[in-house]
Amino acid sequence: MITEQVWIVDDDSSIRWVLEKAFANANISTASFESAENLLIALDHGQPEVIISDIRMPNMDGMELLQKVNKQHNTIPVIIMTAHSDLDSAVNAYQGGAFEYLPKPFDIDEAITLTKRALTHAREQNAKKQQEKQSPVTAGLIGEAPAMQEVFRAIGRLSRSSISVLINGESGTGKELVANALHSHSPRQDAPFIPLNMAAIPKDLIESELFGHEKGAFTGANSVRQGRFEQAHGGTLFLDEIGDMPLDIQTRLLRVLADGQFYRVGGHSPVQVDVRIIAATHQNLEEAVSKGDFREDLFHRLNVIRIHLPSLRERKEDIEQLCQHFLKQAADELSVEAKTISKSASNYLTNFSWPGNVRQLENTCRFLTVMASGQEILLEDLPAELTEDVTTHYSEITTWQLALAQWIDKELTQGRSAILDDALPEFEKIVLERALKFTNGHKQEAAKKLGWGRNTLTRKLKELNG
Ligand SMILES: Nc1ncnc2c1ncn2[C@@H]1O[C@H](COP(=O)(O)OP(=O)(O)OP(=O)(O)O)[C@@H](O)[C@H]1O
Numbered sequence: 001m002i003t004e005q006v007w008i009v010d011d012d013s014s015i016r017w018v019l020e021k022a023f024a025n026a027n028i029s030t031a032s033f034e035s036a037e038n039l040l041i042a043l044d045h046g047q048p049e050v051i052i053s054d055i056r057m058p059n060m061d062g063m064e065l066l067q068k069v070n071k072q073h074n075t076i077p078v079i080i081m082t083a084h085s086d087l088d089s090a091v092n093a094y095q096g097g098a099f100e101y102l103p104k105p106f107d108i109d110e111a112i113t114l115t116k117r118a119l120t121h122a123r124e125q126n127a128k129k130q131q132e133k134q135s136p137v138t139a140g141l142i143g144e145a146p147a148m149q150e151v152f153r154a155i156g157r158l159s160r161s162s163i164s165v166l167i168n169g170e171s172g173t174g175k176e177l178v179a180n181a182l183h184s185h186s187p188r189q190d191a192p193f194i195p196l197n198m199a200a201i202p203k204d205l206i207e208s209e210l211f212g213h214e215k216g217a218f219t220g221a222n223s224v225r226q227g228r229f230e231q232a233h234g235g236t237l238f239l240d241e242i243g244d245m246p247l248d249i250q251t252r253l254l255r256v257l258a259d260g261q262f263y264r265v266g267g268h269s270p271v272q273v274d275v276r277i278i279a280a281t282h283q284n285l286e287e288a289v290s291k292g293d294f295r296e297d298l299f300h301r302l303n304v305i306r307i308h309l310p311s312l313r314e315r316k317e318d319i320e321q322l323c324q325h326f327l328k329q330a331a332d333e334l335s336v337e338a339k340t341i342s343k344s345a346s347n348y349l350t351n352f353s354w355p356g357n358v359r360q361l362e363n364t365c366r367f368l369t370v371m372a373s374g375q376e377i378l379l380e381d382l383p384a385e386l387t388e389d390v391t392t393h394y395s396e397i398t399t400w401q402l403a404l405a406q407w408i409d410k411e412l413t414q415g416r417s418a419i420l421d422d423a424l425p426e427f428e429k430i431v432l433e434r435a436l437k438f439t440n441g442h443k444q445e446a447a448k449k450l451g452w453g454r455n456t457l458t459r460k461l462k463e464l465n466g
Helices: 013-025 036-043 062-072 087-095 108-134 146-157 175-184 203-211 247-259 285-290 296-302 312-334 343-351 357-371 384-391 399-413 420-438 443-450 454-465
Strands: 006-009 030-033 050-054 078-083 100-104 165-168 193-197 236-240 276-281 305-308
Touching (some): 006 013, 006 036, 036 050, 036 062, 050 062, 062 078, 062 087, 078 087, 078 108, 087 100, 146 175, 146 312, 165 175, 175 236, 175 276, 203 247, 247 296, 285 296, 312 343, 312 357, 343 399, 399 420, 443 454
Parallel strands (some): 006 030, 050 078, 078 100, 165 305, 236 276
């Protein structure tokens, strides 16, 4: 195997000699070939970082070599050497995908500089490729929060395997998206990814949905039907809400996983399948096992690798970016300009509890894109379900109650107690100040405006100032 960094091909031995010496002085290792054919043979066994090729050679010329290299190893930069006068061949070289062309007769320093640049380029390209391989964060999977980075790393580590994975997380946290990413970064990427939500199918149809049925297996089975297992052959079956799977189906699933074969409903000959299972649930399966609702042996079979997806409120730092992503997505879908979001609305969204997680945020952004009246989304544009717990007692949404609610949520999540000790005096202080300002310091009038007796106002003033 040839491991030199730069491969030189030229039928002129004096050119090869000059270049070899020059590169040796620059501490760059080289291998030389007198024909393009010989270089191609060597490429089957090793790979340079850069190729320098003459354009005119007796059999295969530099342009043909360039084409072949680009086809098979498109990350190797190729430098083409041409006669100075030959502008056409220079243009051809670029159009053919050459990294650079080197006019002959060339200056040695120029040849070295150009090659070094090609080496740097090749290394950057390789590093980028390597990084893409290691970080499988596909477009659409957003998550800067450490818990999400951990999920992405897991996807990367599992990218060569077909092992069973159990994904845990509340509804709408992105379990299907992660299952899909696991599939599309696995050796099964070219075979189907079939998602099936146990909670969405009536119980008595689950069996035929999974395993298919023969013609006449039951009333209404007018023809043979392939089940999801067969559809997923060679690929991945994503079983969402596996905790909702009835016990008898759990038993059948376990058997398929053990034997790699099953019978269609009403069928007598076994169907062979090779399917990777990724299961997901928002339930605590250990608890379901201890209650007898989930088979322990199936649980262990599925729980080989566990990925936990954090709820959205556990990764508040991602909310702003997700929000912008979904606003842009909704705007693209509607062919309108993406809305921006005001600081106060953004703060509210960041501190909201998001019981429906990312899915709820996505729907909210769609709603805002259509419903917000201005180009900038304001606090009062937020949909009622996000604010109603605070505002049900008021005929219209007002921002100060929202701001107060937000402050309370923040204090509580920070573990504070007795928050009214701060909130009440602050409230009264502001009310008093505004009323006194309005009445130009006239206490009796201010008390009247507030609905307090004069003595109460005097006492409050004293308390607050004291
Ligand atoms: N990290 C993320 N980045 C971008 N979009 C996301 C992310 N997580 C979830 N989504 C989007 O949120 C929506 C809900 O995600 P998904 O269906 O994967 O959640 P789920 O956990 O499988 O939900 P359920 O348990 O209710 O089936 C999808 O539209 C998905 O594209």
